Amino acid sequence: MFLKKKNFTLKFVLFFATSLFFAACGSDTAKEENITTAAVDTVEAPVESQEISYSLPSPLQIASIFKKSGLKYKGGVTSSFKDATKYTTNINKAINLGVYSADLSYAVLNKQNQEAMTYMKLSRQLSDNLGMGSVFDQGNLANRFEKNISNEDSLAYIIAELQMVTDMYLDENDQQQITSIVFSGAWVESMNIASKVYEKGKDKALNNKLAEQMTILESIINALKAEEKKDAGITGLIADMVSIKQIYDALPSVKNNPNASEDTEVELSLTDDEVSSLTKKIEEIREKFIKG
Numbered sequence: 022m023f024l025k026k027k028n029f030t031l032k033f034v035l036f037f038a039t040s041l042f043f044a045a046c047g048s049d050t051a052k053e054e055n056i057t058t059a060a061v062d063t064v065e066a067p068v069e070s071q072e073i074s075y076s077l078p079s080p081l082q083i084a085s086i087f088k089k090s091g092l093k094y095k096g097g098v099t100s101s102f103k104d105a106t107k108y109t110t111n112i113n114k115a116i117n118l119g120v121y122s123a124d125l126s127y128a129v130l131n132k133q134n135q136e137a138m139t140y141m142k143l144s145r146q147l148s149d150n151l152g153m154g155s156v157f158d159q160g161n162l163a164n165r166f167e168k169n170i171s172n173e174d175s176l177a178y179i180i181a182e183l184q185m186v187t188d189m190y191l192d193e194n195d196q197q198q199i200t201s202i203v204f205s206g207a208w209v210e211s212m213n214i215a216s217k218v219y220e221k222g223k224d225k226a227l228n229n230k231l232a233e234q235m236t237i238l239e240s241i242i243n244a245l246k247a248e249e250k251k252d253a254g255i256t257g258l259i260a261d262m263v264s265i266k267q268i269y270d271a272l273p274s275v276k277n278n279p280n281a282s283e284d285t286e287v288e289l290s291l292t293d294d295e296v297s298s299l300t301k302k303i304e305e306i307r308e309k310f311i312k313g
Contacts, residue, residue: 079184080207084126087215090230094131098217099124102311103139105146112254113313115199118147119206120311127214129176141166156186198248205241205258206310213307216300232289238266261306268302
């Protein structure tokens with residue numbers, strides 16, 4: 022998705038999201054009776070003059086990237102807060118919609134069907150509470166998800182389609198700030214899951230991807246700043262995301278490589294102590310998020 026200051030354009034390629042999923046799972050084909058040609062088309066909103074552009078992936082794309090790098094399933098690392106009604110402010114609802122979106126993607130990629138159903142229901146509850154529950158009814162998405170719960174290929178299409186219609190809904194209703202807030206929650210949850218799994222196996226490829234994903238944090242912060250005036254709570258969220266970046270930028274491996282914070286082409290490996298420091302801060306912010 023692409024976020025622009027003052028102007029917004031959505032250019033979401035569902036085929037890209039699902040192809041990442043297939044690469045992660047090793048699937049060659051995807052079958053679902055209700056998939057339409059729209060699921061592989063590029064959807065692009067009208068482009069006006071732009072000042073600054075921020076490109077952010079979807080939670081499914083992040084989960085797929087980590088999965089392809091060796092991310093294994095580990096029970097107990099997703100959010101244990103299963104009561105969506107506890108979140109009362111719009112910013113907490115949006116943040117945890119992102120958290121649940123990341124948990125949903127992680128569960129689907131690891132064939133945890135019951136867990137996936139739980140996070141799908143929680144996502145719908147928070148969407149309802151944010152006044153955008155109707156997106157789940159478009160294309161019969163909620164029912165299709167339940168019907169295809171044992172087919173992870175089909176679920177990838179459905180999650181990608183849900184992302185698309187949600188972004189379009191928020192764009193049409195001038196609520197782009199929710200997109201930035203939701204993604205912040207999803208990114209923190211995805212990084213928390215990956216770092217917890219890394220602690221168990223110390224996989225080098227996963228280490229590299231943790232560092233690589235840190236390169237988009239600046240874009241997240243800038244996207245939030247562009248929408249800061251729309252919700253007073255965004256200021257605190259920016260501070261939380263900046264605190265993670267400050268920890269990362271201060272790591273010796275990063276300080277000794279000036280391009281490490283912004284260049285995804287730089288393959289950076291962190292030491293175990295550095296990963297531990299970063300994980301501690303991410304976990305701290307994540308706990309703050311899910312407790313509301």
